[in-house]
Amino acid sequence: MKLNIAVLAGDGIGPEVTAQAIKTLNAVAEVYHHTFTFKEALAGAIAIDETGDPLPQETLDLCLEYDAVLFGAIGDPKYDNDPSAKVRPEQGLLKLRKSLGLYTNIRPIKAYPTLIDKSPLKRDRIEGTDLTIYRELTGGIYFGEKKLNKEGTIASDLCEYSEKEIERIAHLAFKAARSRKKKLTLVDKANVLETSRLWRKIVTNIGKSYEDVELDYLFVDNAAMQLILNPSQFDVILTENMFGDIISDEGSVIGGSIGLLASASVGDENAMFEPIHGSFPQAKGKNIANPVASILSAAMLLEHFGLNEEAKAINKAVDKSLELNIVTTDLNPDSQYGTEQVGDFIADYI
Amino acid sequence: MKLNIAVLAGDGIGPEVTAQAIKTLNAVAEVYHHTFTFKEALAGAIAIDETGDPLPQETLDLCLEYDAVLFGAIGDPKYDNDPSAKVRPEQGLLKLRKSLGLYTNIRPIKAYPTLIDKSPLKRDRIEGTDLTIYRELTGGIYFGEKKLNKEGTIASDLCEYSEKEIERIAHLAFKAARSRKKKLTLVDKANVLETSRLWRKIVTNIGKSYEDVELDYLFVDNAAMQLILNPSQFDVILTENMFGDIISDEGSVIGGSIGLLASASVGDENAMFEPIHGSFPQAKGKNIANPVASILSAAMLLEHFGLNEEAKAINKAVDKSLELNIVTTDLNPDSQYGTEQVGDFIADYI
């Protein structure tokens, strides 16, 4: 298979972890006789520094033209505490999601047996956890109208959802549940929010055509508790953009390291793959960042194009690295292995 | 001291746990020679059943006239999955918060040494945790304009904040931090939301007059992780209404039981005290609900009126009950003690 992959490595540790994902994909291409073509483009703080725009038109055009996007991480602390900054790296990411129509963000969360003792949660609470979060990614309060009055004393953000926006992701989530443990949990705040009530109505209706999938509902505050108290109760969690942001980052602690968590953002025409962790600027250039999340994102990319065997090969190589303790220091403080070395091992193993 | 206390026991286990709080307050009144007068009023699903209104005018008038409100819990599953219900118990609670001007919700979270092993989190992660969440309670997306188009296909909720709304709670939170470990963490989503950027600007400014308090900032997704990874890093967390709802329920798992967590909701003229747990209808009338959260809410009530010694007496009695394992079955599955018996012990001990 021929795949053209746009690489947006971004800021902080983005470039170094993405390099390991590319290395891994190159190994896959060699072994399985595929042709993967990579082309890099600017995004995030580095794009602002070089062009003034967190998502230059050139980058967007490349992403639209290519088959998939491999994304690193973006964000730089110099923008975070400056509420008056007009241009921010995150705008680039949000615009990219919107322009590519990536309305579904998929985040699998698993308790790896070899890592279970790294988790802040007790073993018996997390054993058997294997859930996946379907987060709506191009609607809600992220993209609704934002206002600030002239005096700078009143601000607002509008959270809006339409039937169509809810339906399309709901179908994807039900289908995923169908191919998994056949349970879908809608997380909302229907006791307070009008948008949540619309979600509940529509998802309930759609549920009728997926009779083999058990549908239940949790208020987001309760979900935030249940995810820690008893994560193995979940199969597929479906939720709106803002709740998904919070819940999926919260869920990332279960596995013991956010450095292992990959995600796919998909739409009808485009797809992007990125680690969940951020740009982690403190670790930049130190060869200590965990490349596994980025490498597993590459595996999700392959799966997206039906290359399941290839994806499995990556997953197996990652499992092996964990088993042999060939991991970065976030997983083993005494480790001698850095970002590069873990990437090398995984690529070689393939 | 004379105190007139309005009692809104509400739904589910509300009445039975509130009865234990009243019992405890009566014991305090006797020992310390105070006069506490209680008057009950309807709120929640039970008020809908009896009057059609989740917060009848009579109830509101009583709350406005009396010195404080002791609240149980509200909510009934028959309303949760009916997105078209016009009247819901939660509306009563929200209207009460708004009408009484209870703009600050205070939720202390502690790892009780005697209970540390009940927590889903490992001991070394939670030891020393003693944080308190200041959640804005009468603004934001809870109270902004809600819309649903005629066709029922587009819904929206507006999240709005003004300078004044942010300032008043920020001062309370800074003062609390000053009297505690001198650290304040603002939780927001300033990289995406206009309202969060307003929060950040105003809180940063106010921080300049509390130079002895260290101020830091966390995005809500990161906060949801940090709260589990390393809860003892926090002292006072300040956040807006929706984030506070999620974060504080999430934080409730740290201590090992939501049945222990109390809260105070205060404004300039009124104050209300309630357990964090909900109405838990499955447990209603079974004498198994944990009354401690409600009893500790009564202690927060006393503190609010400067009766610190009396509040301490309650806290000590609760500690003793935990130490002697005189607890409900949520804390000890083999326990012989029910809601009543735990309440009796605590009241007698005082």
Ligand SMILES: CC(C)[C@H](C(=O)O)[C@@H](O)C(=O)O
């Ligand atoms: C960087 C930020 C805008 C983004 C989000 O909130 O969606 C990130 O937290 C994520 O979850 O991908």
Ligand SMILES: CC(C)[C@H](C(=O)O)[C@@H](O)C(=O)O
């Ligand atoms: C019942 C509900 C409306 C309420 C809220 O969301 O504020 C509850 O979850 C709480 O936190 O007190």
